[in-house]
Amino acid sequence: MVHEVLVQKLVTKTKIPIARYVVNPYIGCGHGCKYCYAQFIGPFKNKAGVWGRDVFVKMNAPEIFERELYNLKGSILFSSVCDPYQPIEEKYQLTRTLLKIASEHFRTVRILTKSNLILRDLDILKSTNVSVTITITTDDDRVRKILEPNAAPIEQRIEAVKRLRESNVDVSIFVGPVLPMNPERLASLLSKHVGRIFVDKLNYPWLVEGIYRKNGWTTWLREEKFHEVVAVFKKFLDVD
Numbered sequence: 001m002v003h004e005v006l007v008q009k010l011v012t013k014t015k016i017p018i019a020r021y022v023v024n025p026y027i028g029c030g031h032g033c034k035y036c037y038a039q040f041i042g043p044f045k046n047k048a049g050v051w052g053r054d055v056f057v058k059m060n061a062p063e064i065f066e067r068e069l070y071n072l073k074g075s076i077l078f079s080s081v082c083d084p085y086q087p088i089e090e091k092y093q094l095t096r097t098l099l100k101i102a103s104e105h106f107r108t109v110r111i112l113t114k115s116n117l118i119l120r121d122l123d124i125l126k127s128t129n130v131s132v133t134i135t136i137t138t139d140d141d142r143v144r145k146i147l148e149p150n151a152a153p154i155e156q157r158i159e160a161v162k163r164l165r166e167s168n169v170d171v172s173i174f175v176g177p178v179l180p181m182n183p184e185r186l187a188s189l190l191s192k193h194v195g196r197i198f199v200d201k202l203n204y205p206w207l208v209e210g211i212y213r214k215n216g217w218t219t220w221l222r223e224e225k226f227h228e229v230v231a232v233f234k235k236f237l238d239v240d
């Protein structure tokens, strides 16, 4: 369900190493990833809603952003506790509007997404000081459908990486969290498009333990499995 809300504040400071500020145009995320911890750490925890189903749209975000932007010195991340290109963005275009504002004010922007909807905004991205990171967590779209039900299929994310590169937009790939996969296949696929990837493990395994058991993936809950995957990736790519 979509809820239109007004907010007093939009930009927050962050300790995330890649940016000084974060902007979350939405509260909640329609991608509904089963392992997502944003449902517990962000403002969503104070909302009566179901993660993945309910999304709160910050209707006045552009006007607040215009006002707050004047006091910001440093890069801005879209987003930390939602995906800026989650499905509802297609209708509301909040991320697009905010990016346009950031671009007009010559700000440095970082974008983290699991959606090829970002390609809609190539016109703005090409003229913005921007780094895009596309998250690709597995090579197996059956796994994606179970754990990231409403996020873009893997093939579409890889296509987004390709198109962004062709358009000279700075783009990288984040494999995090590492989900059940064929690491050789994924590494070989990704190495056709980038030379370096960023990797992270599943940080809250208890969130998906039941799903992993049901699907026979329990070995993927072990930390050693993560290290095995990283070792394979290193044969194909630089890994951070």
Ligand code: SF4
Pocket: 029, 030, 031, 032, 033, 035, 036, 037, 038, 080, 081, 082, 083, 114, 151
């Ligand atoms: S895309 Fe990111 S914020 Fe959205 S549900 Fe998935 S992990 Fe959470």
